[in-house]
Amino acid sequence: EVQKHSVHTLVFRSLKRTHDMFVADNAKPIPLDEESHKVKMSVKLRTEYGSVLHMPSLKENLREKGGTNTGDPYGHKQYSGNQGQELDYMITGTHPYPPGPGVALTADTKIQRMPSESAAQALAVALPPSQARLDANRTAAGVGDIYRHAGMAERSQPPGVAMAVMEAGGNKNSALMAKKAPTMPKPQWHPPWKLYRVISGHLGWVRCIAVEPGNQWFVTGSADRTIKIWDLASGKLKLSLTGHISTVRGVIVSARSPYLFSCGEDKQVKCWDLEYNKVIRHYHGHLSAVYGLDLHPTIDVLVTCSRDSTARIWDVRTKASVHTLSGHTNAVATVKCQAAEPQIITGSSHDTTIRLWDLVAGKTRVTLTNHKKSVRAVVLHPRHYTFASGSPDNIKQWKFPDGNFIQNLSGHNAIINTLAVNSDGVLVSGADNGTMHLWDWRTGYNFQRVHAAVQPGSLDSESGIFACIFDQSESRLLTAEADKTIKVYREDETATEETHPVSWKPEIIKRKRF
Numbered sequence: 001e002v003q004k005h006s007v008h009t010l011v012f013r014s015l016k017r018t019h020d021m022f023v024a025d026n027a028k029p030i031p032l033d034e035e036s037h038k039v040k041m042s043v044k045l046r047t048e049y050g051s052v053l054h055m056p057s058l059k060e061n062l063r064e065k066g067g068t069n070t071g072d073p074y075g076h077k078q079y080s081g082n083q084g085q086e087l088d089y090m091i092t093g094t095h096p097y098p099p100g101p102g103v104a105l106t107a108d109t110k111i112q113r114m115p116s117e118s119a120a121q122a123l124a125v126a127l128p129p130s131q132a133r134l135d136a137n138r139t140a141a142g143v144g145d146i147y148r149h150a151g152m153a154e155r156s157q158p159p160g161v162a163m164a165v166m167e168a169g170g171n172k173n174s175a176l177m178a179k180k181a182p183t184m185p186k187p188q189w190h191p192p193w194k195l196y197r198v199i200s201g202h203l204g205w206v207r208c209i210a211v212e213p214g215n216q217w218f219v220t221g222s223a224d225r226t227i228k229i230w231d232l233a234s235g236k237l238k239l240s241l242t243g244h245i246s247t248v249r250g251v252i253v254s255a256r257s258p259y260l261f262s263c264g265e266d267k268q269v270k271c272w273d274l275e276y277n278k279v280i281r282h283y284h285g286h287l288s289a290v291y292g293l294d295l296h297p298t299i300d301v302l303v304t305c306s307r308d309s310t311a312r313i314w315d316v317r318t319k320a321s322v323h324t325l326s327g328h329t330n331a332v333a334t335v336k337c338q339a340a341e342p343q344i345i346t347g348s349s350h351d352t353t354i355r356l357w358d359l360v361a362g363k364t365r366v367t368l369t370n371h372k373k374s375v376r377a378v379v380l381h382p383r384h385y386t387f388a389s390g391s392p393d394n395i396k397q398w399k400f401p402d403g404n405f406i407q408n409l410s411g412h413n414a415i416i417n418t419l420a421v422n423s424d425g426v427l428v429s430g431a432d433n434g435t436m437h438l439w440d441w442r443t444g445y446n447f448q449r450v451h452a453a454v455q456p457g458s459l460d461s462e463s464g465i466f467a468c469i470f471d472q473s474e475s476r477l478l479t480a481e482a483d484k485t486i487k488v489y490r491e492d493e494t495a496t497e498e499t500h501p502v503s504w505k506p507e508i509i510k511r512k513r514f
Helices: 007-025 034-049 107-111 117-126 129-139 143-149
Strands: 193-200 206-211 217-222 226-231 237-242 248-253 259-264 269-273 278-282 290-295 301-306 310-315 321-326 332-337 344-348 354-358 363-368 377-380 386-390 395-399 404-409 416-421 426-431 435-440 446-451 465-470 476-481 485-491
Touching: 193 446, 206 476, 206 485, 217 248, 217 259, 226 248, 259 290, 301 332, 310 332, 310 344, 332 377, 344 377, 377 416, 386 416, 426 465, 435 465
Parallel strands: 206 248, 206 465, 248 290, 290 332, 416 465
Antiparallel strands: 193 485, 206 217, 217 226, 226 237, 248 259, 259 269, 269 278, 290 301, 301 310, 310 321, 332 344, 344 354, 354 363, 377 386, 386 395, 395 404, 416 426, 426 435, 435 446, 465 476, 476 485
16 A cells, blocks of 8 residues: 655655755866867967067067967967077067967977966976066066057056966966855854753743843833833743833843833833833833834943834933934834934835934834845844844845945744844844854854744744844843733753764855845
């Protein structure tokens, strides 16, 4: 009796068989075709040296006329000369060898139509460096000569002409060298992270999380409209704060004062005094749900972002709205602050753009439009002058201050809600489907993928990560999830590079620019 399998299983097995069949040929170089190589080299010579093929440089002691050179495998025009005399031409472009201007074409190279690299190196080394340089300067046609002959103005670096300089040891001209494809550098080894604690207590989705500067406790905001403060070491509940009338979407603890700031879908932004556990200030102005907030690290300024397409800058003490940052055309999902310029970065979840703002002027410095899908998360690297943005199409890394693109981190094919990075270069992306990917920041290598089980009693569809953050020591990773729990991860102390090697291959980089 034939056992029946699902289509998914059959497709997977077919893929595996195909993979096993061709894995031995993976990354093998394509064999060189002599004819096409010959044509390619001929085209390269004509392109690079077209303007000098008609003017070979002679040694100073030669007469005007000389013998014919018959050793050109590429069929370029040769120059007639005196039949009875063996001439010693200085070749600058009509023959693939010698490897640079100022090197004599000897009997050896005439016989050897396509010399090996070792023979070319030996030929180059045979000339003393100083003599080679001297001959090159004395006999090789200069850039100015070439351009004057071609009727063009002389330039400092003319395009299309490859300059070969004969230094000690000699090198093959760059135009004739096969260009090596860039390879991905080997990533730094990071120990894997493992789940060691699950904290429950909220009655709704846990939407946001923040760790206080002293690293003693952390705070979470939830769809059950409460803010809870937890002991970081034990995971026990210390305090619950009520006051919001809808989902709490953002929390942050001030390092400059004993204040906690929160925002929610009730359009409210609150400042809590943690000495009295009461709201002491409200910041009124947003016209719709407030999705995120951040504090400036050096001045008493709070920045919030909202579904009303704006971000607002507030003076913490006076509650005044200093600036309304308008420019996004849809809901602004995330905002980050830093001390250096640009001091404010916003990501819009629906207009797919990231904006870098001038805090003083309250205007956009740069708009980044590379993402094709919604940008829900932005994170700043704690040490480098760079940041990353997360979207279902890609995670992208950027360089401050102008938002120059660095690289794509591809593979997390889900709606990315949150990003976190530590000083060690571990980037974490958390997604709406409950998956969490860990990346090496420098190389973009995905070294671990985690999909923690939902807590008992929850549906599988309640697997989702809304926020994640490293604690102040960067030894623990906390995630806020849709199954109403907070999960705490730490590095596996027993892991070594031998037990968990990097399964990395130096594959050729194929990075999408946009």
